[in-house]
Amino acid sequence: PLRQTLKAQIIVTNERQWPAQVMFRPLNPHPEMSAMMLVEPQSLIVRKGHPEAVTLDLHLYMPDKDVVSLVACEVTGGATTYVAALAHSEPGVFGVPxxxxxxxxxxxxxxxxxxxxxxxxxxxxxxxxxxxxxxxxxxxxxxxxxxxxxxxxxxxxxxxxxxxxxxxxxxxxxxxxxxxxxxxxxxxxxxxxxxxxxxxxxxxxxxxxxxxxxxxxxxxxxxxxxxxxxxxxxxxxxxxxxxxxxxxxxxxxxx
Missing domain, CATH: 1.10.555.10 (Rho GTPase activation protein)
Known part of the structure; x- marks a missing residue:
């Protein structure tokens, strides 16, 4: 649905002995501003044995669009991985201004x-x-x-x-x-x-x-x-x- 928040979670775990800082950066170059991804929190410290949850909020603004939204997960001093959120926006007449x-x-x-x-x-x-x-x-x-x-x-x-x-x-x-x-x-x-x-x-x-x-x-x-x-x-x-x-x-x- 348009203009309604689609929520998902990433669970981040640390297999190493020492804490790791992870930063999350949404990549939002969607054409015509068809979608926007927000991440909360944008940075956290993950300790071994203590999984942390990161919330992804995807907002769809244009009808009948296939959206692929990426989030870069950057470990300080380590590798960067990417999470993809896939969505399709339907045209609608409910909840529309x-x-x-x-x-x-x-x-x-x-x-x-x-x-x-x-x-x-x-x-x-x-x-x-x-x-x-x-x-x-x-x-x-x-x-x-x-x-x-x-x-x-x-x-x-x-x-x-x-x-x-x-x-x-x-x-x-x-x-x-x-x-x-x-x-x-x-x-x-x-x-x-x-x-x-x-x-x-x-x-x-x-x-x-x-x-x-x-x-x-x-x-x-x-x-x-x-x-x-x-x-x-x-x-x-x-x-x-x-x-x-x-x-x-x-x-x-x-x-």
Whole structure:
């Protein structure tokens, strides 16, 4: 995935009787700045019988790239060896800055193209009537496959409709800045009725407001089919709401 840290470790051992100093130097001449390797620590003393761990952080910045990143391991007064990290970056639409995704018009709202794609599939394949929609955990392998296909623009079918609903929640959850994070916590907690909810929602900027309206419209349609899907307004709020703000900042996320 782009802009997410890929981590690996090197375990360094010393077979000699005396301590050895080892320095680690990432070689980052990647064309077009497609990747960046960071090493921590950059230097350490390794004693016999005391293995040391070195962490490699690889950041991928461009989609659909094969990356080979080298780290030079230099022993003071000794040999230099190289460690290669191999990775392939997939195009993606999850966790990507909103400024870098494709936006489209959907029923009067300006939203990233992935949302109408998922929403239409949900409507057309009985998702609104599916029992426990947005609540039931999907098949993990199927969800990964669909996520890759959405990034590549090849998504056409799905065996588990719960994957589609879950990926809508995942898309909102993986935003770098959750859409409701600009609203102070105390104001969020003060919402007790429809009027106060509307008043707080009007504090959002246009982009975040459109994203909120899109998911609310979808959940209204879900709740209208409560007799079939068993998902009333409260159930929808419980399973989707925490994906719209950073729950780690809340003393009690369920509130």
């Amino acid at each position: 909103l400024s870098e995704v494709e936006w489209v018009e959907d029923d009067g709202l300006h939203v990233p193209a992935v949302l109408p794609t998922l929403g239409r599939f949900l409507y057309e394949h009985g998702g609104l009537e599916s029992a426990g929609i947005f609540r039931i955990q999907p098949d993990a392998d199927e969800m990964k496959k669909i996520k890759r296909e959405l990034g590549r623009g090849t998504f056409k079918e799905c065996r588990d409709i719960n994957c589609v609903a879950h990926l809508i929640k995942v898309w909102y959850r993986e935003l770098a800045t959750p859409i409701l994070s600009t609203i102070p916590t105390e104001l969020m907690m003060s919402v007790t009725d429809e009027a106060s909810a509307v008043r707080v929602a009007r504090m959002l900027k246009d982009r975040e407001a459109h994203l909120l309206k899109w998911v609310v419209r979808l959940l209204v349609k879900v709740a209208q089919n409560e007799d079939k899907n068993k998902m009333n307004v409260k159930n929808c709020a419980i399973v989707v709401g925490p994906n719209l703000f950073n729950v780690h900042e809340k003393a009690n996320p369920m509130e």
